Amino acid sequence: MKIFLDTANFESIQKYLELGVVDGITTNPSLLFKENSDPIDAMKKIVKMVDGPVSLEVVATDFDEIMDESLKLASYGDNVVVKIPMTADGLKAVNALTKKNIKTNVTLIFSANQALLASKAGATYVSPFIGRLDDIGHDGLSLISDIVQIFSGYDFSTQVLVASIRHPIHVIESAKLGADVVTLPPEILQKMIHHTLTDKGLDIFLNDWEKLKKGFPNIGF
Ligand code: G3P
Numbered sequence: 001m002k003i004f005l006d007t008a009n010f011e012s013i014q015k016y017l018e019l020g021v022v023d024g025i026t027t028n029p030s031l032l033f034k035e036n037s038d039p040i041d042a043m044k045k046i047v048k049m050v051d052g053p054v055s056l057e058v059v060a061t062d063f064d065e066i067m068d069e070s071l072k073l074a075s076y077g078d079n080v081v082v083k084i085p086m087t088a089d090g091l092k093a094v095n096a097l098t099k100k101n102i103k104t105n106v107t108l109i110f111s112a113n114q115a116l117l118a119s120k121a122g123a124t125y126v127s128p129f130i131g132r133l134d135d136i137g138h139d140g141l142s143l144i145s146d147i148v149q150i151f152s153g154y155d156f157s158t159q160v161l162v163a164s165i166r167h168p169i170h171v172i173e174s175a176k177l178g179a180d181v182v183t184l185p186p187e188i189l190q191k192m193i194h195h196t197l198t199d200k201g202l203d204i205f206l207n208d209w210e211k212l213k214k215g216f217p218n219i220g221f
Pocket of ligand 1: 006027028129183
């Protein structure tokens with residue numbers, strides 16, 4: 001399973017890229033708004049920082065304007081994936097962009113039927129938002145299970161990119177269900193790194209090493 005970072009924060013992107021665990025980036029207008037810098041410059045910079053796929057979202061809602069924005073976003077780099085909200089005009093744009101070999105990520109997916117249609121239109125990725133479904137009392141992970149089952153049954157090539165992840169258990173369960181990608185806010189990735197027993201165990205090792213050094217003062221690697 002691939003791990004993308006769901007952020008437009010340059011420091012976080014740099015920090016986690018260096019760990020070698022991040023395969024790509026997803027952004028959206030809300031994440032860009034949080035950073036409070038020129039969004040076009042920010043998107044161009046992120047595309048250059050990362051070798052893997054970077055999802056950049058259109059804000060147009062009618063077909064011609066979606067196409068215009070998509071072609072501009074795609075020109076920022078070969079690794080750009082154009083992120084398009086799940087609407088009829090959006091599907092039409094996905095179909096047209098696929099014919100031009102431009103990768104797409106259909107976002108704001110909340111049902112298996114939406115995912116099925118996005119895949120048929122040619123989407124490279126679909127982004128079901130599981131946390132937002134959980135927030136309203138639905139079961140986000142069961143949507144992932146349904147989409148994975150449908151795509152694998154018909155050999156669809158569209159990748160299931162699990163978005164709106166709220167906690168590390170969402171990641172484990174998505175992996176167990178066979179999702180292709182999870183996109184994580186940096187704080188969730190940070191939580192995945194840590195375990196209290198790891199911290200405790202490291203303290204014990206370091207304390208014992210200090211005690212050992214008392215008997216062997218010249219010890220060194
Ligand atoms: O990529 C966007 C998606 O992950 C949204 O997450 O937390 O705003 O529901 P959230």
